[in-house]
Amino acid sequence: MEDNSVITPWGVTGEIDYDRLVERFGTTRLTPELLERIGGHTGRLHFMLRRGVFYSHRDLDLVLDSYEENGRFVLYTGRGPSGPVHLGHLIPWMFTKHLQDKFGSKLLFQFTDDERMLLRDDMDESITRHWVYQNALDLMALGFDPDKTEFIVNTRHIDKLYPIALKIARRVTCSTVRSVFGFREEANTGIMFFPSIQSAPCFLESERNGEPVPCLIPAGIDQDPYWRITRDVALKLGYPKPAQVHGRMLPGLMGNAKMSSSLPSTAIYLTDVPDLVEKKIQYVDTKGVPDGCPIFLYRYLLLEESDEEVNMIYESCKSKCIGCEECKWGLVKKVNRFLVGHQRRRELIKGSVAKMLE
Amino acid sequence: MEDNSVITPWGVTGEIDYDRLVERFGTTRLTPELLERIGGHTGRLHFMLRRGVFYSHRDLDLVLDSYEENGRFVLYTGRGPSGPVHLGHLIPWMFTKHLQDKFGSKLLFQFTDDERMLLRDDMDESITRHWVYQNALDLMALGFDPDKTEFIVNTRHIDKLYPIALKIARRVTCSTVRSVFGFREEANTGIMFFPSIQSAPCFLESERNGEPVPCLIPAGIDQDPYWRITRDVALKLGYPKPAQVHGRMLPGLMGNAKMSSSLPSTAIYLTDVPDLVEKKIQYVDTKGVPDGCPIFLYRYLLLEESDEEVNMIYESCKSKCIGCEECKWGLVKKVNRFLVGHQRRRELIKGSVAKMLE
Numbered sequence: 176m177e178d179n180s181v182i183t184p185w186g187v188t189g190e191i192d193y194d195r196l197v198e199r200f201g202t203t204r205l206t207p208e209l210l211e212r213i214g215g216h217t218g219r220l221h222f223m224l225r226r227g228v229f230y231s232h233r234d235l236d237l238v239l240d241s242y243e244e245n246g247r248f249v250l251y252t253g254r255g256p257s258g259p260v261h262l263g264h265l266i267p268w269m270f271t272k273h274l275q276d277k278f279g280s281k282l283l284f285q286f287t288d289d290e291r292m293l294l295r296d297d298m299d300e301s302i303t304r305h306w307v308y309q310n311a312l313d314l315m316a317l318g319f320d321p322d323k324t325e326f327i328v329n330t331r332h333i334d335k336l337y338p339i340a341l342k343i344a345r346r347v348t349c350s351t352v353r354s355v356f357g358f359r360e361e362a363n364t365g366i367m368f369f370p371s372i373q374s375a376p377c378f379l380e381s382e383r384n385g386e387p388v389p390c391l392i393p394a395g396i397d398q399d400p401y402w403r404i405t406r407d408v409a410l411k412l413g414y415p416k417p418a419q420v421h422g423r424m425l426p427g428l429m430g431n432a433k434m435s436s437s438l439p440s441t442a443i444y445l446t447d448v449p450d451l452v453e454k455k456i457q458y459v460d461t462k463g464v465p466d467g468c469p470i471f472l473y474r475y476l477l478l479e480e481s482d483e484e485v486n487m488i489y490e491s492c493k494s495k496c497i498g499c500e501e502c503k504w505g506l507v508k509k510v511n512r513f514l515v516g517h518q519r520r521r522e523l524i525k526g527s528v529a530k531m532l533e
Numbered sequence: 534m535e536d537n538s539v540i541t542p543w544g545v546t547g548e549i550d551y552d553r554l555v556e557r558f559g560t561t562r563l564t565p566e567l568l569e570r571i572g573g574h575t576g577r578l579h580f581m582l583r584r585g586v587f588y589s590h591r592d593l594d595l596v597l598d599s600y601e602e603n604g605r606f607v608l609y610t611g612r613g614p615s616g617p618v619h620l621g622h623l624i625p626w627m628f629t630k631h632l633q634d635k636f637g638s639k640l641l642f643q644f645t646d647d648e649r650m651l652l653r654d655d656m657d658e659s660i661t662r663h664w665v666y667q668n669a670l671d672l673m674a675l676g677f678d679p680d681k682t683e684f685i686v687n688t689r690h691i692d693k694l695y696p697i698a699l700k701i702a703r704r705v706t707c708s709t710v711r712s713v714f715g716f717r718e719e720a721n722t723g724i725m726f727f728p729s730i731q732s733a734p735c736f737l738e739s740e741r742n743g744e745p746v747p748c749l750i751p752a753g754i755d756q757d758p759y760w761r762i763t764r765d766v767a768l769k770l771g772y773p774k775p776a777q778v779h780g781r782m783l784p785g786l787m788g789n790a791k792m793s794s795s796l797p798s799t800a801i802y803l804t805d806v807p808d809l810v811e812k813k814i815q816y817v818d819t820k821g822v823p824d825g826c827p828i829f830l831y832r833y834l835l836l837e838e839s840d841e842e843v844n845m846i847y848e849s850c851k852s853k854c855i856g857c858e859e860c861k862w863g864l865v866k867k868v869n870r871f872l873v874g875h876q877r878r879r880e881l882i883k884g885s886v887a888k889m890l891e
Contacts, residue, residue, distance in 0.1 A: 289695070293703050300696065333695040337647070338658065338688050344723030345651050349707055352722055364710055365702030368726030 191432045193230065193396065193423055200399045202231045202421060212239055217277040222480050223270050223422065231396055233406075234389075234418035241389045241415075242278060248389045249380040250274055251417070253285030253327075253373075256306035257298060260313040261442035262510075263425035263434030266477055270422065271393045272317050275324075280391075282324045283376045284314060289329040290373070293365040300330065311528050313445050316520040326531055327379075329372060336375040339382060344371035346408050355404055374405040377417040389415045396421035397433070425476055426469045428459050446518070449511045456507050461499040465492040470499070470506050478509050549790045551588065551754065551781055558757045560589045560779060570597055575635040580838050581628050581780065589754055591764075592747075592776035599747045599773075600636060606747045607738040608632055609775070611643030611685075611731075614664035615656060618671040619800035620868075621783035621792030624835055628780065629751045630675050633682075638749075640682045641734045642672060647687040648731070651723040658688065669886050671803050674878040684889055685737075687730055694733040697740060702729035704766050713762055732763040735775040747773045754779035755791070783834055784827045786817050804876070807869045814865050819857040823850040828857070828864050836867050 197204055205224070209232075214220045216239075223229050238248045250271055254264065275282055288303035307328055315321065329336065349367050352358060358366060380388035392402065399421060406416040424433040427441030434442045443455055456470070465471040471488065479485045488505075491497040555562055563582070567590075572578045574597075581587050596606045608629055612622070633640055646661035665686055673679065687694065710716060710725050738746035750760065760775055767774040782791040785799030792800045801813055814828070823829040829846065837843045846863075849855045 289699050292699050296703075330696050330699070331692070334689070334692050337691040337695070341647050341650050341688070341723055344726070345721050347722045348719050349722055349725055350718065360708065361706050363703050364705045364707055364725045364729060365699055367707055367722045368702070371722060 191397075191424070196396050196399075197231050200396070202233055202396070202399060202419075205230055205232055205235070205420075209236060209239075212236075216242070217273075221270065221273045222482065223266070223273075223476075225482065226475065226485075227423075228266065228476050229270055229393070229420050229422045231421035232419060233399070233402075233421075234416055235391065235420050237415070238389045238391045238418045241387075246279075248278070248280055248391055248418075250280045250282040251285070251376050251390050251392050252282070252394060253287060253376075254310055254314075255287045255291050256303045256310050256328075257291040257295065258306060258436045259444040259446050260310055261434055261436065261444045262473065262477060263427075263442065264313075265317070265445075266422050266425055267393045267395060268314060268317055269477070270420075272319055274391070274393065275319060280323070281380070282319060283327060283379060283390075284311075284324060285327045285329065285373070285376050286310070287329055287369075287373060289333075290366070290369050292330075293363060293369060303330075308529065308532060309446075311532060312521045312525065313517075315524050315528050315531075316517050318520075321527060321531055324531070327376060328532070333372075335379060336372055339375040339378050340368070340371040342412055343374050343378075343405070343408050344368055346411055347371060347404055351404060355400060370401070370404060374402075374408070374417075377402075377405055377409070378412065378414045381414050387415045390417045392417055392419045394419065394421065395424045395433070397424060423476060426467075426472055428455055428469060430460065430467070430469055443510060445514060445521075447514065449507075449514070452510050452514065453507045456503050456510070459503065461503070463492070463495070463499055465489045468492075470502055473506060474509065478506075478513060549755075549782070554754050554757075555589050558754070560591055560754070560757060560777075563588055563590055563593070563778075567594060567597075570594075574600070575631075579628065579631045580840065581624070581631075581834075583840065584833065584843075585781075586624065586834050587628055587751070587778050587780045589779035590777060591757070591760075591779075592774055593749065593778050595773070596747045596749045596776045599745075604637075606636070606638055606749055606776075608638045608640040609643070609734050609748050609750050610640070610752060611645060611734075612668055612672075613645045613649050614661045614668050614686075615649040615653065616664060616794045617802040617804050618668055619792055619794065619802045620831065620835060621785075621800065622671075623675070623803075624780050624783055625751045625753060626672060626675055627835070628778075630677055632749070632751065633677060638681070639738070640677060641737060641748075642669075642682060642684050643731070643734050644668070644684065644686045645727075645731060647691075648724070648727050651721060651727060661688075666887065666890060669890060670879045670883065671875075673882050673886050673889075674875050676878075679885055679889055682889070685734060686890070691730075693737060694730055697733040697736050698726070698729040700770055701732050701736075701763070701766050702726055704769055705729060705762055709762060713758060728759070728762060732760075732766065732775075735760075735763055735767070736770065736772045739772050745773045748775045750775055750777045752777065752779065753782045753791070755782060781834060784825075784830055786813055786827060788818065788825070788827055801868060803872060803879075805872065807865075807872070810868050810872065811865045814861050814868070817861065819861070821850070821853070821857055823847045826850075828860055831864060832867065836864075836871060 210220060210224055242248055252267055252271055286307045291298045291303055352367050352370055377390045402417055402419060409416040426432060427434040429441045431441055436442060443452055459469055461468055461470055475485050568578060568582055600606055610625060610629055644665045649656045649661055707725050710728055735748045757779060760777060764774040784790060785792040785796060787799045789799055794800060801810055817827055819826055819828055833843050
């Protein structure tokens with residue numbers, strides 16, 4: 176397959192050849208040996224590892240070295256709080272939750288409200304504050320341990336990040352940021368500085384502990400290039416390079432490579448009501464083959480833990496034992512069952528999440 | 534006089550034609566009418582106004598409008614905490630203190646420790662912390678009202694500045710910063726963002742009060758261009774443009790246009806012991822004429838409040854009634870008397886200044 180994908184932190188276009196990306200970015204595949212090593216700590220491998228949903232990494236082996244030596248590493252991920260969470264966000268979040276469960280790691284979750292305001296004229300603090308809370312509810316409803324989860328809302332917790340960001344920014348030129356992030360010459364000075372704010376949490380636990388605490392970032396592989404600068408700087412600052420474990424992206428409803436909020440009609444939001452979910456899924460253009468079919472991939476990549484179930488659906492489609500209509504109905508039920516439970520959990524934790532954000 | 538001066542925020546070279554700078558920067562002279570209006574509030578004009586040490590402004594009339602309407606404006610100045618304070622710093626500080634005394638205004642004093650760390654590889658937080666305290670002692674020993682003086686140490690109080698800095702930075706491009714501040718293409722991304730942090734205090738009181746509070750910056754006229762960006766952005770944000778009142782610079786001991794810490798041998802520091810002050814002044818190369826003579830200018834611009842005294846010295850020199858040796862001895866005594874008193878006051882306020890910085 177020709178790799179004609181164009182990848183920026185704010186969008187992926189074209190079809191993605193996930194094998195090719197490993198070469199293109201120079202990352203490392205998760206080998207059977209490394210998977211076995213993970214399984215030694217987690218028990219049976221998570222379905223996202225069994226199925227290659229997470230399939231590539233940088234320095235995950237070093238993170239395991241540290242864990243085996245002193246039981247320590249920190250997880251880091253985040254989100255730009257400018258809209259609702261959709262199913263695509265859940266691939267890295269659910270996998271991160273699994274890692275927290277099994278390794279007992281602390282999660283740093285960054286809300287990049289500053290970046291939203293620097294990029295979008297229609298954003299202000301009252302809007303981002305709303306979405307920070309709404310998105311935090313969606314995160315915590317997945318079952319993260321509140322005692323091991325720290326929210327970093329950039330404008331509110333900038334005092335923690337700024338001293339580290341200065342050390343980073345001092346070593347990063349504008350032309351480097353422009354070339355890695357694809358900013359134009361006329362980019363504003365805030366967005367040029369922002370990558371250093373985004374990098375700061377990678378080193379926050381090391382700073383706090385006064386000794387190296389490796390940081391592991393679970394994310395879509397499209398995010399890999401944006402940590403290149405941070406990895407380069409880490410060496411100069413004497414911190415461990417941030418490690419990554421790379422996942423595939425959930426396709427959009429139109430068959431686009433990545434479900435994205437910038438194409439709202441391609442996304443199923445966690446707050447969608449059952450009727451809307453039904454309508455969205457019914458409109459998906461299917462071709463009666465499982466490979467590359469969003470309907471199948473939603474189950475395979477995210478919603479169906481059981482390998483037997485996934486295989487059965489795959490084979491039934493291949494052999495034309497079930498048609499697209501039936502398959503879509505199955506997915507509607509699956510998604511709505513998940514969302515009903517999610518929305519119930521979301522209601523129950525409102526008080527405790529508000530407290531976490533105080 | 535040919536204006537061959539080169540002015541950046543970090544240094545002034547060449548001779549300065551102060552009249553020419555008003556045209557070059559497009560500022561406005563302090564007219565007799567404006568001086569009279571100031572005197573209406575302050576009583577007899579401060580010697581720095583009587584002598585034209587402060588001689589130019591932007592929007593000072595609007596600041597007075599606001600003061601006359603509702604008694605309100607805020608003063609703002611600051612310093613990069615990377616070394617000791619010298620006599621040259623005192624021109625704007627003493628004038629600012631006079632304005633606080635007479636108008637009862639709050640002073641925001643910014644310590645740009647972040648900027649020091651972004652520009653100098655040998656700086657870290659332990660060094661800047663030391664100089665913040667030492668410099669704050671020198672400032673407060675001049676007699677500022679602790680209840681009306683707020684220190685902003687950028688790395689420590691970044692939470693106050695960052696939300697405002699984001700609004701500014703979003704409207705400032707890298708090429709604008711480069712052209713105004715003279716940064717090179719390879720400038721780091723931190724220093725590109727920094728002007729927005731430096732601008733933020735201009736709007737801090739307006740943000741806090743939810744209505745416009747004009748901000749007045751007393752500073753050497755060499756600083757004027759660096760507020761151009763802030764003034765442009767103010768309009769877009771609906772804040773009052775920061776006003777300025779511009780002073781002359783204290784020349785260095787070598788006759789250089791501006792006493793500067795980057796040329797330590799040209800500066801008399803507030804912590805210099807009497808013997809050192811004597812030696813430094815004795816080494817000054819004088820020509821037996823008062824115009825442009827550093828020995829004369831230290832009195833004229835900073836140390837001699839009495840116009841009669843200043844005139845007498847000027848005339849005595851012109852008519853060869855006193856020689857350079859005698860004049861130097863007079864200055865040594867004058868400086869050392871000031872420094873002894875200053876250092877005594879400095880000792881007395883150590884506890885209260887430490888508390889202000891807590």
